[in-house]
Amino acid sequence: DGGITQSPKYLFRKEGQNVTLSCEQNLNHDAMYWYRQDPGQGLRLIYYSQIVNDFQKGDIAEGYSVSREKKESFPLTVTSAQKNPTAFYLCASRQRTDSNQPQHFGDGTRLSIL
């Protein structure tokens, strides 16, 4: 069954701790994305990757880091520099950045501060 898998579903972060959110896709998509959604708000782009070993900052990259070592995987690390990490984090993928194909989303990770 093709799709995007995010884990864990819920995550708690202690003060000063880095945490990593996993995103894996088996759709053979080139482009992958991370968004943050705060309650009652729209989606904001954190980072995106158009191809393996390459990624670009979105609107709110500060306090976050990513890697794209494999086509199917795009993990997001929320560092201790991100002072307000509590949010719903969504990973998405798309066939290619320049295509007219829509994005597909994983079912998200909810991150809270302990």
Add this chain to the structure above:
Amino acid sequence: RKEVEQDPGPFNVPEGATVAFNCTYSNSASQSFFWYRQDCRKEPKLLMSVYSSGNEDGRFTAQLNRASQYISLLIRDSKLSDSATYLCVVNSVKYGQNFVFGPGTRLSVLP
């Protein structure tokens, strides 16, 4: 001005009603347009693409007006299960043709 703006909502309508949402976008070079639906505490899911000539999928009709740079979504015969937030999505030249999501319009269909 934001790249994508939507009716602020919320829209509260009775079952069976027809409801329309509007969305405006600022970049005249945008080429790809979609409507997504997001249920409470869930991920957005693609509802439909929006084509230049307009398109229909069952009770849902999407229209694109390039001259005025707006997109609309019409829902006929509303069902309770249509209650959700509807997101307008447009491709953006700012991030290499990546998508920009509107803030969403919340719909509640009441019995």
